[in-house]
Amino acid sequence: MGVDISHDGSIIIYETSWTENYVEKKKIDLDKLGWDRRIHYVTRQGKELWNKKILGTPYLSPDGKTIAIGKSAGEGRGLTILDQNGNLLWKYISRETRNIVFSSDSNYILFSGEGGLQLLDKSGNLLWAKDEERGAITSGAAYIVTEKRVYDKQANIVTEILGRDIIISVDNSRAVYVYPNKVSLLTWPDKTVLKEYIFTFPGATAISRYGHYIVVGGKSAASSNNLFIFDTVTNTSWETKIESKFYFLLTDDGKYLLVIFINLNKLVFYQIY
Amino acid sequence: MRLIINKLVLVNFILMSSAIISVGKAEALQLRLLWQKALPFEASDIIMASQSGDIILYSREARQIILYDKNGNKRFHWGPRVDRSQWE
Numbered sequence: 600m601g602v603d604i605s606h607d608g609s610i611i612i613y614e615t616s617w618t619e620n621y622v623e624k625k626k627i628d629l630d631k632l633g634w635d636r637r638i639h640y641v642t643r644q645g646k647e648l649w650n651k652k653i654l655g656t657p658y659l660s661p662d663g664k665t666i667a668i669g670k671s672a673g674e675g676r677g678l679t680i681l682d683q684n685g686n687l688l689w690k691y692i693s694r695e696t697r698n699i700v701f702s703s704d705s706n707y708i709l710f711s712g713e714g715g716l717q718l719l720d721k722s723g724n725l726l727w728a729k730d731e732e733r734g735a736i737t738s739g740a741a742y743i744v745t746e747k748r749v750y751d752k753q754a755n756i757v758t759e760i761l762g763r764d765i766i767i768s769v770d771n772s773r774a775v776y777v778y779p780n781k782v783s784l785l786t787w788p789d790k791t792v793l794k795e796y797i798f799t800f801p802g803a804t805a806i807s808r809y810g811h812y813i814v815v816g817g818k819s820a821a822s823s824n825n826l827f828i829f830d831t832v833t834n835t836s837w838e839t840k841i842e843s844k845f846y847f848l849l850t851d852d853g854k855y856l857l858v859i860f861i862n863l864n865k866l867v868f869y870q871i872y
Numbered sequence: 873m874r875l876i877i878n879k880l881v882l883v884n885f886i887l888m889s890s891a892i893i894s895v896g897k898a899e900a901l902q903l904r905l906l907w908q909k910a911l912p913f914e915a916s917d918i919i920m921a922s923q924s925g926d927i928i929l930y931s932r933e934a935r936q937i938i939l940y941d942k943n944g945n946k947r948f949h950w951g952p953r954v955d956r957s958q959w960e
Contacts, residue, residue, distance in 0.1 A: 601932050602917050604939075608924030613937055613950070643926065643939060645948040661922070703922075828901060835900035848920040855925040855942055856903070859918055864911040866918075866927070868944060870904040 601656070605663030606703070606851070610683075611641050612659045612666060638666070640685065649685040655696075660705035665721070667708055669696035678710060680723065689723040698733040703769050707740035716745060718752075727754035741771045742788075757788060766806055769851050773810030777801050782815055784831055794831055797821070803846055807853025812871060814849050814856060816841075826858070828871060837871075907944030912936075 601614040615637050638657040639650040655670035668679040671694070678691040678699070693712035700709050707726075708719045716731035718740060726740070727750075734745040742757065743750045744765055749757040758765070764777035767787055774787040782801050784794040801817035813829045824838040826847070844861040856869045913936050915929040925942030936951035 602919065602928055602930035602937060604919055604921045604926060604928050606921055606923040608921035608926030608939075608941075611928060611937075611939065613930065614932075615935070643947055645950075828903065830901045833900055837901045837903050839903075848918075850920065850925050851922045855906075855920075857918075857920050857925075857927060864914065865908060866911065866940075867908040868906045868925075868927075868942065870906050872902050872904065 603657065603659035605659055606661040607663070609643055610659065610663030611643065612638055612657050613641075614638050614657055638668070640666070640683070648683075651681075651685050653679070655679065656699075658699045658701065660701045661703050662705040665701070665705060667699050667701070667710075669699050669710065671695040671697070671712075677712075678708070678719075678723075680708075691719065691723050691725075693717075700734070700736055702736045702740050703738045707736060709734055709736045709740075709743060716743075718743065718754075726752070729754065735766075737767050737771050738769055739771075742767050758790070764804065766804060768806050768810045769808040773806060775804055775806045775810075775813060777804045777815075782813065784810060784813060794829070796827070796829060805847070805849040807849060808851040812849070812853030814847060816845065816847060828856070906942070909940075909944065912938065 602611065604611050636654055637650050637652050639647055641647045653668055654673070654675060655668035658667045658669070664683045666681040668681070670676045670679070677693040678696050680688040682688050693714065695712040697711045701707070706721050710717055711732050714728045716734055717728040718726040720726060729750065731745040731747060734743045736743050740752045744767060746760065748759045749765055751757055766775045768774070772787055774785045776783045776785060781798060782796045782804060783792055785792050796815065797819065798815065799818045799820050801815050803816040805814045811830065811832055813831060815827045816825060818825060819827070822838060824840045826841050827836060827838045829836045841858065843863050846859055846861070848857045854871055856871055858867045858869070860867070911929065913931050913934040915931050916933070917928070917930040919928045920926070927940045929938045934951070938949045939947045941947050
């Protein structure tokens with residue numbers, strides 16, 4: 600990732616690796632030389648608070664106060680963690696660092712490397728490692744959803760994925776199971792099914808913070824539309840047809856939906872109410 | 873485009889044919905179209921701040937970053953054509 604933004608939008612980091620020589624001659628690979636790569640830490644008003652020459656890919660914690668830089672080769676490889684002033688907090692040596700994610704409360708970091716999928720606390724202590732490639736992490740690292748299973752913070756297996764996708768709400772109280780033919784809303788972690796929505800091909804799915812709204816991009820036998828939004832509290836829905844490659848992003852509160860039309864290079868922004 | 877997994881929103885491409893959005897069927901749940909716009913450059917990353925709804929477009933190749941707020945207003949724009957010093 601070359602750019603990231605805090606959850607409240609107040610802080611942005613981005614990466615640059617260009618110089619006048621690169622701009623003018625277009626042939627000099629300064630990334631390989633490695634001396635002109637910077638990360639910039641700026642406010643949403645455009646004020647740059649600091650920038651730093653550093654090799655690696657930057658990630659911003661959701662609260663905007665911590666920067667994780669992953670580097671997979673050469674000197675300084677591993678995870679480098681900076682504070683909001685750009686000062687080094689700690690380093691975690693690893694031959695590779697991939698798929699870096701912060702928990703939504705900013706207190707935990709998940710990444711994959713030579714030791715598999717690894718969970719660190721914000722002080723750099725290794726809590727556990729598993730033979731997995733990538734995962735999503737809920738607030739407080741209460742749950743880690745990988746491609747194979749769901750773990751809790753103590754590395755216990757909560758459930759196997761078994762051919763379905765599992766998405767856990769930010770508050771850890773609800774989960775969505777995406778099966779090949781339906782989307783189910785469940786209480787979490789006791790897994791009581793609350794709602795089921797039938798699809799012939801459910802694709803991208805998102806859930807709002809408390810499970811109030813579920814958004815599904817996919818196909819349904821009962822409709823020619825392909826973008827569905829369900830209000831799980833009032834049992835109402837809204838749907839539309841998007842005749843383009845698309846994907847979407849939902850805010851945590853379920854109030855705003857960004858639809859990105861890939862082929863048309865177009866953004867459409869909705870308010871849900 | 874990349875798979876965004878860190879905000880617990882699994883985003884996959886959905887393959888459909890090409891055209892444009894049609895009118896939605898409305899029930900009690902309502903959606904209001906706030907804004908739509910063409911991408912000013914081919915973005916390698918599109919990220920939405922999960923609480924504020926601010927949207928970042930980023931292109932390493934085009935050396936551009938744009939931030940739109942949830943009302944569609946451009947809050948800032950970095951790039952060599954805007955302020956070259958930001959990039960050197």
